[in-house]
Amino acid sequence: MKVFRLERIGLTKSGTAILDSVDVSISSGGITTLLGPSGSGKTSLLRLLNRLDEPTAGNIYYNDEPIASYDIQALRREVGMVFQRQELFEGTVTDNILFGPGLHGMPVEPGGILDLVGLNPDAHDRDVTTLSGGQAQKVIIGRALAVGPKVLLLDEPTANLDPSSTLQIEELVKHLSRKLGLTCIFVTHNVEQARRVGDSAFVLIEGQVVEEGSIGGILAHPKDPRTLRFAKGELR
Numbered sequence: 001m002k003v004f005r006l007e008r009i010g011l012t013k014s015g016t017a018i019l020d021s022v023d024v025s026i027s028s029g030g031i032t033t034l035l036g037p038s039g040s041g042k043t044s045l046l047r048l049l050n051r052l053d054e055p056t057a058g059n060i061y062y063n064d065e066p067i068a069s070y071d072i073q074a075l076r077r078e079v080g081m082v083f084q085r086q087e088l089f090e091g092t093v094t095d096n097i098l099f100g101p102g103l104h105g106m107p108v109e110p111g112g113i114l115d116l117v118g119l120n121p122d123a124h125d126r127d128v129t130t131l132s133g134g135q136a137q138k139v140i141i142g143r144a145l146a147v148g149p150k151v152l153l154l155d156e157p158t159a160n161l162d163p164s165s166t167l168q169i170e171e172l173v174k175h176l177s178r179k180l181g182l183t184c185i186f187v188t189h190n191v192e193q194a195r196r197v198g199d200s201a202f203v204l205i206e207g208q209v210v211e212e213g214s215i216g217g218i219l220a221h222p223k224d225p226r227t228l229r230f231a232k233g234e235l236r
């Protein structure tokens with residue numbers, strides 16, 4: 001079963017082509033990584049999947065229905081997002097966890113969410129300014145989970161974390177995917193991270209998907225000459 005099917009997606013902004021003929025299908029369950037250098041269009045692609053932006057060409061299907069046929073609020077409840085460089089709102093951990101359920105009028109037990117993301121129950125009343133970077137990122141993920149999404153889009157969720165917190169967040173995403181059957185799309189520019197986290201990967205370079213499959217398979221038999229340059233850090 002495919003959660004998303006993208007057919008010949010193009011995105012042009014201010015006369016510049018950002019995405020070009022992207023054909024991608026994303027399976028239900030598991031973690032798909034979207035890998036590529038800075039400026040390759042990763043964030044732009046992710047934003048199309050909960051309609052923060054609309055493509056300028058092609059079609060996107062969510063659960064085999066045109067994505068535009070979904071009510072946008074219902075879609076965003078089902079397809080959660082952890083943004084690149086996202087911050088917490090002022091207040092306590094619980095204030096943040098209850099934010100989304102409050103908007104949607106949904107009851108939620110914050111303790112269950114803290115447990116799910118591996119935060120100590122006594123974190124409830126902590127002011128978010130007192131959290132470490134790794135703890136804050138767990139609350140950000142918990143806040144996205146609080147409305148019960150089926151899909152979680154994660155845009156470089158470890159970009160600002162130290163190596164140990166990075167590994168913790170990677171393990172958390174794997175745990176959530178297994179425990180909740182959550183479909184995760186994990187954006188990274190780090191090949192080793194994609195290898196650790198993802199069941200399968202897409203490589204995006206200059207707005208085009210140039211590879212798909214396992215990281216091992218992609219690196220062993222790249223289709224595009226830029227892929228190995230990117231993996232070696234030579235493509236900026």
Ligand SMILES: Nc1ncnc2c1ncn2[C@@H]1O[C@H](COP(=O)(O)OP(=O)(O)OP(=O)(O)O)[C@@H](O)[C@H]1O
Binds near residue numbers: 016037039045189
């Ligand atoms: N609103 C916009 N108008 C014009 N160009 C844009 C706009 N948004 C993004 N771009 C350009 O589109 C390209 C892709 O940007 P995007 O943010 O999707 O890349 P990215 O792969 O997420 O990069 P990074 O790894 O640095 O986050 C970049 O060249 C960017 O400057």
Ligand SMILES: [Mg+2]
Binds near residue numbers: 043155
């Ligand atoms: Mg980005």
